[in-house]
Amino acid sequence: MVIDRQARLVEVESWGDYFLFTFYSPEIARQAQPGQFLMIKVSENTQPLLRRPISLHNAEENQLQIFFQVAGTGTRLLSMKKPGESIDLLGPLGKGFSLQPELSGREIFCVGGGRGIAPLYYLARKLRSSGARPVIFYGGRSRTDLPLKNRLQTTGFEVLVSTDDGSDGFPGLVTSLVEAELKKRQPAYLYACGPDPMMEKLAEICRRKNLEAQFSLESIMGCGFGACWGCVRKIRRNGQEKYLKVCQDGPVFPLEEIVWQESNDG
Amino acid sequence: MVIDRQARLVEVESWGDYFLFTFYSPEIARQAQPGQFLMIKVSENTQPLLRRPISLHNAEENQLQIFFQVAGTGTRLLSMKKPGESIDLLGPLGKGFSLQPELSGREIFCVGGGRGIAPLYYLARKLRSSGARPVIFYGGRSRTDLPLKNRLQTTGFEVLVSTDDGSDGFPGLVTSLVEAELKKRQPAYLYACGPDPMMEKLAEICRRKNLEAQFSLESIMGCGFGACWGCVRKIRRNGQEKYLKVCQDGPVFPLEEIVWQESNDG
Amino acid sequence: MVDLSVDLGFLKLKNPVIAASGTFGYGLEFKPFYDLDLLGGFVVKGLYFKPREGNRPPRLVETPGGLINSIGLQGIGVEAFCREILPELAGLKTAVIVNVCGEEEDEYARVAEYLGRHQGIAALELNISCPNVREGGRCPAQSPEATYRTVKKVKRVTSLPLITKLSPNVTDITAVALAAEEAGTEAISLINTLLAMAVDLKTRKPKLGNVMGGLSGPAIKPIAVRMVFQVARSVKVPVIGMGGIFSAEDALEFMMAGAAAVQVGTANFVDPDACLKIIGGLTTWAEAHGLKKIREVTGSLMA
């Protein structure tokens, strides 16, 4: 965990509301694991006041990547940064995906909805290099919500896309696509990141199919490193339901621990 | 008085902390008078919350000019605007300098300290075109605080400069330069704009020399158009001392009306 | 077409947006910007019986998201107002509300009585909550008893509808609201400013000439929404909410929390046409949400 006040923004790619940033930040890159995130200072003044949590989309040698969608004030300010600027990053934070060694050689589903695809590229790369066979599911509202499709494909991953409006790939929700594929294949594990309704539906599917899974959750965060107790969600652990910190105990939780009723509905 | 939300910033000149902006804003330009000011929106959000008062440095045909120094958050944000951007201007505001017709043909002192030079260029041009002979006094801490010197000279004005550190022109305060010149010439009137201590000293000199004068005052402003009563200064009028609004009753006041003890010392 | 009108019982407004006292001059200052008839209403600057000089400058300080003012109710007094200003407001087709002040409880009644003899006033707003006049920022709205007494005294001398304006500088806002209601106020407006202060490190003096002042603007909105929510659940009279409203969305927050109408203050300084924009924004929002009548928003919070 490092504060890098001078992470240089090296490259910016964008597709409408979606942005892919590449930073030079050797110390954070060295420590990074898939599923971890950064807290990014988006403003010089107090508007907005807090840093913004954004997943690591990739980390390689001295560089980091993030992939984000403009959702409000903070991400809009972030999207306006230009290559060459220095940005204040805090990270890597949280517990990432845990990669079971016994998955080597097996097929693994990585399911991303919308901006939830962000951490899955990094994960898929790690899975592949550890010998597993990731299959990436990438769902969006429309074809313009799948900006990473090419990047994922050209990196050699098997990518199955879905769009709610049918403009690309499977027509319908990404969860339906997963369900359809589960009739044909038997993955050893599932990782997912996306909006709560998608994840809740996936949880139901996994439970039905007895498929083990880890989900990366979102929550509004005050600090990102365990100091404020602001980011909690209800988690079932050791037979008890408690509020655990998404930033420190997560953001990745095993499927069976997540209590969906108490999700952030604000 | 007009809100021009789309005043286009046409040109930016800068010298260190000093900036000369040219706007395209036909409606405000048409109504403008020397000594009036604008309230400028410097931020899209609430930081800072209020507009900033800046004098008209010039108005010609469809264009306006302002000359300002970076003094804090608001002026710094303003200084970062780029040509082509649209800026939200409210103006022209306040009562400007009143130009006595009987001054035609006579010599008139225009004394500016630091950023206080801003409204005097516009005033001097008007004076000249009405037949008077303006002499511009321009004082600064050092030679780098006199960025408009050339502009004033090449426009054909007689310009006398002073610097506190003696790096250009008369060595010392601009008030001392005025005093020295008053030994040689007998101007018919004096106009001034600058920091309070300079103006207070000038007031004393004018009184001693029986020289009529108008001073443009500053004050922290909430609205700029008379709605908040925030900008008042103590003014002696009709034998009574009252708090008058700098934005509406001023910013220009005749020398004899200004009560110096009650100046903004916050 | 969305119906923006709201009915406060004693007063129908063409829309729920009222310009707040002390931020709208005597109304006339805003005529260059738009037709005042477009407003739900406006409240003129607070009036004492006599003219007042107000507080020593500096009178304004900006703070993060906020503004502290210590104007101290500088103004022309009620007689000059009725003589010089009121005739100029005659004929306006919007609710002209007069903000009534007093050094002590009896002065409120004197001012109200004087105003009651004139035409063209839709309601009085009792400003028992200004932090800028008495020593230490104290005001009647900080005590349920003083609130009750003051409202009662004013009720006795005027038949004009009363809106009692509460102070946020209290332990229990609902107790004060209930006292005002019991004394017969027709409506409650809140919040006035929060007592605040800023220090100038260079001079080592308070930044305001009067040492303390009242904080307004977006910074105080969350406190104001909370108080409106609490008061609206406690009283039966309509509640007019304010504090940091800069957009239609802000206004809607107050309405959902229970406000029948809203007032817009500090925003008028930044955007002289802020009220108009907010009125426009309400229509847009209502249309986007298939709402026919804006008044249905009031108290619609699910909590």
Added chain:
Amino acid sequence: MVDLSVDLGFLKLKNPVIAASGTFGYGLEFKPFYDLDLLGGFVVKGLYFKPREGNRPPRLVETPGGLINSIGLQGIGVEAFCREILPELAGLKTAVIVNVCGEEEDEYARVAEYLGRHQGIAALELNISCPNVREGGRCPAQSPEATYRTVKKVKRVTSLPLITKLSPNVTDITAVALAAEEAGTEAISLINTLLAMAVDLKTRKPKLGNVMGGLSGPAIKPIAVRMVFQVARSVKVPVIGMGGIFSAEDALEFMMAGAAAVQVGTANFVDPDACLKIIGGLTTWAEAHGLKKIREVTGSLMA
């Protein structure tokens, strides 16, 4: 070399900067960022006797210049704290202050008594001012009587120095401060958060799971400075000021207004090393102003 030390009488601090309760975890969370010994001190998160689950999420909302939280004092309870955390804090050369909570007045005494049996605690901070636990945001610090009783009860069972933390949600902050002083508190800290609320227009629900929460951050600084100023003029015990301190300049405002030391809260979230930067900034400022001892700033306001 500037002398940053301050002496609260019952406690000497190497500098006036203390990390505020609830924003600094149990201290350990900040070890990765800097050496905790550099701090004047830190206050750990509020402790009840029993572990607490805290409030329903969402628990945080950002507002202009501010943050509303409704954590609800989730925590491990005083027994687990003494067993698991306190040993890890042993050996630190900075003042470890424990924030003491209670559902009712007696619980404060139970927690304090339990803590008093352990080593390594420099002082207790009585959190009688949390707006996030009881119905409607109520707390003992909203009444001079309840404040007096609670402080008195705690004094009886512990010899640890007490810092009583006041709530800004009151009509008269000095009355509460005087009550705490009379009951024997060694110091007063203020302000805790302002009761606040925000509405989600999309869901028409409060943005916080617990409906209301406490507002902190730069937005509240002018209110906090005012209250510190008022309290410092009223009591003889030292005053610890807080509320929106993000920079050394902010800290100096509080000190000039009368604070002997300051606490830094929300800023720790934005910049984990905020306290360090503020300590550095105090030295820089003192040097630039030819000041030898930072404690000379306290109460130096000319008002």
